[in-house]
Amino acid sequence: MSNEHTTITESLAKVATRANELCNTVDAQINNIKNTLKAEQDALQAKKTQFDAQAASSISQYQGKMDDFIESGDNRYQKTLSKSDFIVPVDLKHLDDTKFYPVALHHCKMLDLRIERYVHDDITSGGILDYFVQLQNWSNGGDFTFAKQFHHFYSHRAFVGKIAAASTPYTSSVWLRGGWSYKFYLNGQYSKGPVIIESETQVVERIASTDYFLAPITEVQPHVAANNFILGV
Incomplete structure (x- = not known):
C-alpha cells in the first residue's frame, strides 16, 4: 500500500x-x-518620427516657396528674351485707377527699365505707354544713386505718377496708375522685383529691425518727364 501511494505521489x-x-x-x-x-x-515609432520630420521639412520648404511665389507673384511670368533681358507682366488691374502704386525693384545697378503698354491692352483704346528710365541704388547711399529718364510717351491718360531712385535704402520704385496692366523690360542688375506695393502698410524692405514703407499717390509728381519727352531733343 505504501509503495502504491509513493508511486502515485x-x-x-x-x-x-x-x-x-x-x-x-x-x-x-x-x-x-x-x-x-x-x-x-519602437521601429515603427522611429520610422514615424523620421517621416514626420521629413514631412515637416517638406511642408516648410513648400510654404517658403509659396510665400515667395505670393510675395513676388509677377516673377513666375518672367521670360528670358536674351542673356540680360527680361519681360515681366505687371498687373495692377485690381487696384484703384485713381491712384498710382509703387512698383519696387531691389538693388538696381545700372538697370534699364522700359515700361510699355499697347494701346488696346486690357480694353480697346485703353492707352499707350512707352517710358524708359535707368535706375541705380544698390549700396544704401554708397553708390551714385540716380533715376535717369530717357523718353516718355502716353495717350488717353498719364500712367506714370512718380519715379524714385532711392525709394527705400536699397530699392528704386516707379508709381504706376492702378486699374491697368504693364510690361516691364529689364536689362541690367537687380536682386528682386518688380514688387507691387498695394498699400502704405505693406513692408517694402526690412533692414535689421527697421521696416520701410511706400504709399500710393493720387497726383503726377512734377519730376516725371512730360508727355512726348525724348532726352536730348
Missing part, C-alpha cells in the same frame, strides 16, 4: 513538474512575443 510530482515546465515555456514564449512586439513598435 511520484507520478503527481512529475506531472506538477512537467506542468511547471510547460508554464515556464509558455511564459518564455509570451515574453519573446512581447519583446518582438516592443521592438517592432
Whole structure:
C-alpha cells in the first residue's frame, strides 16, 4: 500500500513538474512575443518620427516657396528674351485707377527699365505707354544713386505718377496708375522685383529691425518727364 501511494505521489510530482515546465515555456514564449512586439513598435515609432520630420521639412520648404511665389507673384511670368533681358507682366488691374502704386525693384545697378503698354491692352483704346528710365541704388547711399529718364510717351491718360531712385535704402520704385496692366523690360542688375506695393502698410524692405514703407499717390509728381519727352531733343 505504501509503495502504491509513493508511486502515485511520484507520478503527481512529475506531472506538477512537467506542468511547471510547460508554464515556464509558455511564459518564455509570451515574453519573446512581447519583446518582438516592443521592438517592432519602437521601429515603427522611429520610422514615424523620421517621416514626420521629413514631412515637416517638406511642408516648410513648400510654404517658403509659396510665400515667395505670393510675395513676388509677377516673377513666375518672367521670360528670358536674351542673356540680360527680361519681360515681366505687371498687373495692377485690381487696384484703384485713381491712384498710382509703387512698383519696387531691389538693388538696381545700372538697370534699364522700359515700361510699355499697347494701346488696346486690357480694353480697346485703353492707352499707350512707352517710358524708359535707368535706375541705380544698390549700396544704401554708397553708390551714385540716380533715376535717369530717357523718353516718355502716353495717350488717353498719364500712367506714370512718380519715379524714385532711392525709394527705400536699397530699392528704386516707379508709381504706376492702378486699374491697368504693364510690361516691364529689364536689362541690367537687380536682386528682386518688380514688387507691387498695394498699400502704405505693406513692408517694402526690412533692414535689421527697421521696416520701410511706400504709399500710393493720387497726383503726377512734377519730376516725371512730360508727355512726348525724348532726352536730348
